[in-house]
Amino acid sequence: MEKILWVDMTTGRVEMEALPEPYQRLGGRALTSQLVRDAVPAEADPLGSENLLVFAAGLLGGTTASSANRISAGGLSPLTRGIKESNAGGNTALYLAGSGIRAIAIKGRSAGLRYLYVEGERAELRDAADLAGLEVGEATRRLKSVHGEDVGIIVIGPAGEMGLRAAGIANTDMDGVPGRYCGRGGLGAVMGAKGLKAVVISRRGFEYRAPTDPVLWKEANRRYVDLLRENPVTGKAMPKYGTAATLELVNELGGLPTRNFSSGSFEAADRIGGRAMYEIIKERGGEGTPTHACMPGCVVRCSNRYADPQGKLFVSPMEYETNTLMGSNLGIADFDVIAELNRLCNELGLDTIEVGAALGVAMEAGVLKFGDQRGAVQAVREIGEGTVLGRVLGNGAAVTGTVFGVERVPVVKGQALAAYDPRAIKGNGVTYVTSPMGADHTAGNTIVVKTDHLDPSDKAELSRTLQIKTAVLDSLGLCAFVRAVFFDRPEVVADMMTALWGERWTADDLMALGRQTIRTELEVNRARGFGPQDDRLPAYFLTEALPPRDSVWDVPVEDIDNFWRDL
């Protein structure tokens, strides 16, 4: 029987409970969202004691399946003030699920800083006063010096402790590097507000979950791996160029956020894309590698390790979203500067998307100039130092825009747009405005689909299907890149579920889980007062044509307002 670990930060009480019946077939995002709906009062303050922070493994978590061990973090978001789930790779979900724990649900608020140590089914809160204010890397080192290398660590940096709304939550990868981020929505600030610095999950007590039907598992898993390997994206482009492979494509489509979303194409795109990154990493050699698995057993290996000119590991991973929001969006074309910004965010515990967007807004306000590399690095440093400017930027793009009186602020529901300008990649615009998660490409990224991205007419249907399928992946603990299999051959994934759980799962069952998950999330947001007026892009997207395609946001408002009808 799998467990749920309840942690009350106020009382210090830690309780391991058999997973109650209604939650037994929920995992990942389906589980975090359901728990938030069930256990958090509608009027709760995201940074208050009543909010719940949930970490959950997916329904395929703890197994040997490739790309199946994403960790979901869920709760109310201090950025959007609605529900949020943000998931990441790494080793933490594997160790959690492999210890028989589906989820950790954290409520209340501790007076002093604590961390949670989990070993098998034993768990306890420990004092973390000596970790206070430590950067993510140093905190991870200290925790490993106490608990050894064989651990998965979920940890926040100073940004989360400071309650900054751009704070994310880091997870260790297979090498123990804490670079896998539940980045979006400010959940790092929620963890900080609870007084929780880290969760350490020991490998002791861990074992891979055994499928109920090993024969079917082996067979389905083989089909699954073959499909991943055969697919040109997951089998070829991803291992080589990583997510940055997308950059040249989006630039070509005229949707690459450039200088605070004022252009969709960056003159130096070739210097910050997947190919350029591959060449630099290859050339430098040493500890760098363009191909790297963030999760054990992953065959996609889209991650990378970026080395400095001396070949020493500098930051891992560098991703498309970061290269764009902290590159073209700031008018910066130097990979080492982007890497430095990335590294700083990773150490401080910050979402690179939100901070990149905030910097873009600050640049538009004239606080610093577009292309000011030193200024950008210094500004991110100030977030860690807690200067007034640092606190403004660290609270994200919307707050930065409000403070500096900027009109062109690329946010929906208070959260920064990801690295696709919705005027050129219209399906992602639909996802930004309709997802209960706020502007978040991970909720349904239409860039993966072959379509005329400028044509508004069919993008609602496209985004809707994608969002439901993505909710399935998020609930199973599967990486978004498993869409390469799941979209065309959902029965393969259903068969894996059947083999693991010993009860029949069909593709329809999976889709029902995705729909149910989004329904639950919409319910939370509606109870918190969200309405149609929140499902809108800022007005300038409708009126300012985006070069070079001169496109505007023109998806019909009825498509948006009717979007989730009959879900």
Added chain:
Amino acid sequence: MEKILWVDMTTGRVEMEALPEPYQRLGGRALTSQLVRDAVPAEADPLGSENLLVFAAGLLGGTTASSANRISAGGLSPLTRGIKESNAGGNTALYLAGSGIRAIAIKGRSAGLRYLYVEGERAELRDAADLAGLEVGEATRRLKSVHGEDVGIIVIGPAGEMGLRAAGIANTDMDGVPGRYCGRGGLGAVMGAKGLKAVVISRRGFEYRAPTDPVLWKEANRRYVDLLRENPVTGKAMPKYGTAATLELVNELGGLPTRNFSSGSFEAADRIGGRAMYEIIKERGGEGTPTHACMPGCVVRCSNRYADPQGKLFVSPMEYETNTLMGSNLGIADFDVIAELNRLCNELGLDTIEVGAALGVAMEAGVLKFGDQRGAVQAVREIGEGTVLGRVLGNGAAVTGTVFGVERVPVVKGQALAAYDPRAIKGNGVTYVTSPMGADHTAGNTIVVKTDHLDPSDKAELSRTLQIKTAVLDSLGLCAFVRAVFFDRPEVVADMMTALWGERWTADDLMALGRQTIRTELEVNRARGFGPQDDRLPAYFLTEALPPRDSVWDVPVEDIDNFWRDL
């Protein structure tokens, strides 16, 4: 036939139009709110081109009646993001209405800074480039040097030009001193966003409006003035101590905001109250006076002129709300420091309530210490200098709380509470949460009623009646202190309306106007997505008992949610 003056800042077009029929029996707040509802799209950005900024005289404006020439400013608020009306005394509504103009409605947005000059029924936009960045006093002097002393001036300071959400709009008083503020809701930022620095209304072309029935007018007006004079508040306390007379009372009731609303009583209340102020002004003599009329013909004369130790005019007026929010709320008990903060705000064009609350929040965050007089003065100076800290504070208490991660932020709908802690003055708490205006005591100030202010049971009914009656006063251009007459003897005011307009007005007609006004305002807010979740005090008011009465906010939530039913 009265006129409405339409000003399109985008095109520079100025049009004098006969007041359309549906608006002919609307004035002041009733008119500004109706125009906002009719002419502003529901999704408009308060600081965008689509918002409307309306200045309107009340239905009794332009007459010789005492306390009847308040000017209403209305539009969407960048603070609350809902509808806003804020009114002030002074000479501007008198000159406006006396020139035959009921309202000025300003739309669009100018590229360069302009001011509007009105003389009789002629009006034009003029270049104001040389007024850019000027403080309110200096801008007023320059405009007078061009147009002479016989003008009424509506003007913003640097804060409004900078788009800061705590910016108000100043109006000249009888002496031409621009100290009468439409302070709340950030309407100064709306004016700044439109590129409008000032409105200058010449006395040329002005004449008092003649009542249709002079005999009835004279008779009703005599009853009205006698009642104002006989009333102990408007006849005695107000002329002597001004609004600051309230301070000792609220302190005694345990509802005086002290150190960011952490206590309801201030140990040095006697040093910042009405009596103390009276003594200082009297002692210093010179240009100071404790009794001063802000509007021509006012018999209440609650205003004052505060002189420096040398007897030179330093600031006018000093009011209860300022003395509290910038005094006890900051732990400051020195009148000259409060006067300095007040003067700075008046010059920069800032709402002293919003800035006082923001400073209190910043003090709680440790940005500066409670009681730090120099620090507080310096911080307000920084607003004018546009430093990052200045911009944060200048955007109000909610933004300040977000940036600095403060949990105890006294706001409703993004706007700071006025100088009554709702845990001790519960009727005002009801007004804060239910008024379409956000936390604004002027929408229905229950402190004027003899009641057990700690008892939550009857406060919904009390606030409701008061809010409707206040909406009547606001629509007639009457000062809030006319409640001394209107609440007990509404027929006196109705008779004045009958005499002026030559058609029968009853007390019921007046109440219907008040109800209709609030209905219109609620409609605007609902269309913009406001719901029950917005009608709430921050959670800590429900849980943290307020010393010295140890009271919490306990007005039943049903009383709030059913508040405007059957309006």
